[in-house]
Amino acid sequence: MGAIRFDNVGRVYGGKQGSVEALKGVHLDIADKEFMAVVGPSGCGKTTCLRFVAGFDQPTSGTVSVDDVRVTSPGPDRAVVFQQFALMPWKTVRGNIELGLRNNGIARAERDDRIERILALMNLTSYADAFPHQLSGGMQQRVSIARAYVLDPDVLLMDEPFGALDAQTRVVMQEELVRLARRNPRTVMFITHAVEEAVYLADRVAVMARQPGRIKEILDIRSVREAERWDEHEKIEDVMDLESFVHLRTQIWRSLRQEKAMEIA
Known part of the structure; x- marks a missing residue:
C-alpha cells in the first residue's frame, strides 16, 4: 500500500x-x-x-x-526517478537495473527473474548488455524508470x-x-x-x-x-x-x- x-x-x-x-x-x-x-x-x-x-x-x-x-x-x-538519468556509466543496462536489488539483498535467482520481467515490460530486452553512452536520452530515462520499478x-x-x-x-x-x-x-x-x-x-x-x-x-x-x-x-x-x-x-x-x-x- x-x-x-x-x-x-x-x-x-x-x-x-x-x-x-x-x-x-x-x-x-x-x-x-x-x-x-x-x-x-x-x-x-x-x-x-x-x-x-x-x-x-x-x-x-x-x-x-x-x-x-x-x-x-x-x-x-519508495523509489525516486530524477530529471538527470544518474546511471552508472561503467555498468550495462542490466547492471544498472540490478544495482538496487543487490543493495537490498535480493537473492540472485529472484534478481534475475525481476530483471528479465522489467526488461520485457519496458521494451529493453535487446539493450540489456548496452552501456549508457550507447543509448539515447529517452532510452537512458527508460532504464532509470526500470531501475525504480524493479524494486517493486x-x-x-x-x-x-x-x-x-x-x-x-x-x-x-x-x-x-x-x-x-x-x-x-x-x-x-x-x-x-x-x-x-x-x-x-x-x-x-x-x-x-x-x-x-x-x-x-x-x-x-x-x-x-x-x-x-x-x-x-x-x-x-x-x-x-x-x-x-x-x-x-x-x-x-x-x-x-x-x-x-x-x-x-
Missing part, C-alpha cells in the same frame, strides 16, 4: 539574511495507486515536497506519512523525469509511462512544470502557489484519463484530442498565470 499524506506541512530555511518560509500549511492526500501530478511556479516547493516523501529532507512543522507511518528516512517502499516500490516519486528530453522523445516517454502505469500501477507523485504533461498523465493535478508554497487547488481529471482508449499495443483515442483535456489545461494555465502576475506585482 502507498497512500501519502501531508498534514499541515511547513518548511523554514535559515540564513544570514534571516529565515525564509518556503512552505506553509501544505495539506495533500494521495490515495494508494493514484497518479498525482504537482505543478506550480519555480520556487514554490514542489521538489521539496517530493524530498519529504522520499525521506531526503524533513519538514519544520507538520508531518509527511506513507500508510500512516511518518517518513523520517529513505526506505525500500509502493510509491514512485518522479521529479521532472522528462524535463531534459527533446519534445518528441518526451511525448514517447509519456506514452510509455501511461502504458506502464496501466499494466503495473503504483502510487505516483509526479513533479512537472509542463501543464499539458500533468493533465495527460495524472488522475489528479495539485496546483501549488508560492510565497510561501502551499496547495492552491486540486483538479480531478480521472474522467479525461478514462476517456482515452487503448488496445493491447496502441492508443485508439488520445486524450489530447478531447475538449475536456483542453478545458482542464486552460484552467490550470490560468491558475498559474495568476501566481506569476502576483509575483511580478
